[in-house]
Amino acid sequence: MTRIKVIADILESNARIARQNAEIFNEVGLYVINLMGSPGAGKTSLLEWTVKALSEHLRIGVIEGDIQSSIDAERISRLGIKTVQINTGGACHLDGNMIRPALDDFNLKELDLLIVENVGNLVCPAEFELGEDAKVMLLSVTEGDDKPQKYPLMFQQSAVLLVNKVDLLPYVDCSVDVIEERSRALNTAIEVFPISCKTHEGLEPWSAWLKKHVGEKREGG
């Protein structure tokens, strides 16, 4: 019997592919976000609003990740945005390799912003890098303010937390302040935007954040 010291990161093979993806994005100055959240949190509604609000200023592409169906991709492409659907066929997250074929479908040089909507799930999407510039997480108030404690990795990895459906706050036992406080305990740098995709409340600061970061990446080259 031989004992071998190994020290191998189990996620390294994915991380390597993600770094290659990041190089591709950096070469053309394309800003990429990985949008994560539970099923039904409002990810596709957020995308619809974001695309409508920014498509005059930015050239946007969308990759939709779902276990099955192309319902979401159809919703987005109706807005005149190039959208590629990835069906994971059971896998609960997207990884660096899965988005590769979708990247070939875009002319990345002609895009300013690529939004990858991950599979609806608060668990493993946080663990698999895609090569994105920022992870953006969407949580709805109907899910409760205990989620930062239950899914800490997701909150730790995200640059932005959008708290959706604030129009429903009078009807649910959930506090945006508590969500914010618990999220900051996990990630002091996280930016929190309370929003409603229904009433469009709070969405301006979010689109301003996006424009700023897309612009910085463009200028930085």
Add this chain to the structure above:
Amino acid sequence: MTIIHTIAIMFFDMHELAMAQAILDEAQQQVEAHRAHRVLTIRLQVGELSTAMPEALTFSFEVISKDTCAQDAKLDITRVPWRIRCSSCQKEYRVHDRLALCPECNSAGGETIAGKELMITEMEVE
């Protein structure tokens, strides 16, 4: 009928499957590099913050390692506690119940210094 359906969903839905595949790839490479025949034990560190469930990881590995040099290999998993360096007073402490509150100054949060691990540290082969 229902039971079979549940197992199928469990199996195909698990992100641990992707992780188990990466462990198997590494094990096979090491066996080749050391001119060994089979893997006896694989020691892993899995942080408390990792989304990998040890039971699901073990189950996935059993399934995919069948008929490979790592069949019957034991996954020896050590859970690594979540530790934080307080953002206010810099004290390093272990987080209990997933609530990162500094025992020294009561501030919330800080830099995670351990607990995200998902790695192989050692293997026994023959």
